[in-house]
Amino acid sequence: MQAFFSDFASKFYAAFLFKDRWLQYIEGVGTTLLVTAASLAMGIALGALVAMIRVGHAQQRPGHHNPLLGLINAVCKVYVTVIRGTPMMVQLLIMSMVIFKSSRNFTMVGALTLGINSGAYVSEIIRGGLMAVDPGQMEAGRSLGLNYITTMMEIVVPQAIKSVLPALGNEFIILLKDTSLITVIGGKELLYAAQGIMNRTYEAMFPLLGTAAIYLVLVMLFSALLGKFERRLRQSDRG
């Protein structure tokens, strides 16, 4: 029994305390959050752009299709289809080993891939939000003499944002966990740090459970924050 506990303690010590290894986890968390933020920002920018193009294309009058917009729309559709139709792990490997095979900055390549990946999902979320705004709103704006872009920006988009935020929060949490995948291409985030320690101590349980616990805490923290944010949004709905 005593042997078990002393073994337990020494493994714990090796996994977290020896040579200040906990610092490596902290550093990893920092990178994880940074990659999450960067890829989320990119995903939202890309997703908003793709969504606007696709909605703009869909809302053209029959018989008045702009060929250029049609072409861009087709590109957007291919993008969404390919990204959503292939595993993120495969995308990461292609990006690091084929497209950016000479790059040493694995973390950046990872963030870029996650951003491109997230953009496809975010575009569908935003597109849904834009399409869900009552068409009467667009008609009312246009009937006052406002043009399509102004009506979109002043009337449709602000209403869509509200309905899209919860789903975007969800996307953020998924992205936070998915950053762990960039370990496979050498991105230096939390799981990468844990694996480095595993390789030195030949002990997997503590680094992995520790990593899982850190992700869990992060996700719970952000879920709580998002929940608070949503409640506040709904309050302003009532008044």
Added chain:
Amino acid sequence: MIEVKHLKKQFGGLTVLRDVNLTVNKGDVVVLVGPSGCGKSTFLRCLNRLEEPTSGEVLFMGQPVNDKDIDKVRAKMGMVFQHFNLFPHLTVKKNITLAPVKLGLMKQEEADARALELLGRIGLADKADTYPNMLSGGQKQRIAIVRALAMNPEALLFDEPTSALDPEMVGEVLELMKELAQSGMTMVCVTHEMGFAREVANRIIFIDEGEVKVDKPPKEFFENPENERLRSFLSKVL
């Protein structure tokens, strides 16, 4: 003021309007009636090109209504919708001032003053800073009318403005429309309110089979309907 020539509108294979010809003069209050599905609303929406006519022509103040100048035409031809379509994320005042300010017709302060004046006229000045979801249907529709009026339009289109209202709210909206009509506003209304048509309109138009079948002043329209279909329609609604 509004001239419609050989207007035709098809949805896919369905011909809703076959050949509509109509001239609306300045100060006219035209009420469109007809059986449901006869194309009254489609016709109204063709006037400001919310629906694009399949063929035919619409002239507004002598200018053809086409895609090129459509925003300018719409700025002068207001529309009031069945479901109000107020902007829920904006205050009542902002609902009214958004278009005049964005189109550069007025500065924000001027537009605010005009909005308050118009709201005062309908007795809703105290609602200027509330959001539309705090208002009753009748209040919403009257504010939607004010929103259209804030553009100083030459003509107003009403697409069943009272059909989505609780019965006790219908009166206040019709009252406002009546005041507008008496002030000389050119109006084209699709409505089922026969009392309003009789009292306020100077022309009532019966659309059937995609054409204007009857175009008469209210007295003749109701008392001496020659058209067989109109007689049967009136016997159902009156």
